[in-house]
Amino acid sequence: MRRVPPSLLRHRVRIEPYLGDGAYGPAYGAAAEHPALVSTTVRMVRSADGRAVTSTAQIIAAPGLDCPPGSRVTLPGGRVTTVIVSTGHTAPGLPVPASTEVMAE
Template sequence: MVTRVPPSLLRHRIGVEPYLGDGAYGPTYGPYVEAPALVGEAVRMVRAPDGRTVTSSAQVIAAPGLACPPGSRVTLPGGRITTAISVAEHTAPGLPVPASTEVVCE
């Protein structure tokens, strides 16, 4: 039974600077961390956590537990820096499907 997305499927490397909140000088971010991921760059309309409809230009699948809250800066494999719109942890206890983290980026 598969419990996590297999590392062999995570063919890309992304960089994440987790969003920590707003400070006196604007948004603040945690330390830059690299993580293996599977990146799809396709333009899609998605709903942001606040209900707005926004355009997503990249979707990322990573191992479960990726520290990437909405608002985080994400560096894609090609070097483009984008912002996480929404993050979802996918689990299916007892089913033969992998757990993963999905990040939808601007």
């Protein structure tokens, strides 16, 4: 399976994976930087619970990215946003690269 070429991932994003709610509010995992391709276009997307919500940042990254809904993402410009939905894309046998697509508020 081919992966999205690293040369296309021109941005760096900082991701703090959402772990769940704790006694003091949301809990996040250790922050890590990842290469990505970021688009700041306004789009309507469906959240995990089926609601139509507005996404203002779309991120393409390498497959296997740990970025569940609710995770905090710091975009290249410094804006911090929250993940709405994260999806892995694969196409075994086809000449298209595998990747992870993240839609954020």
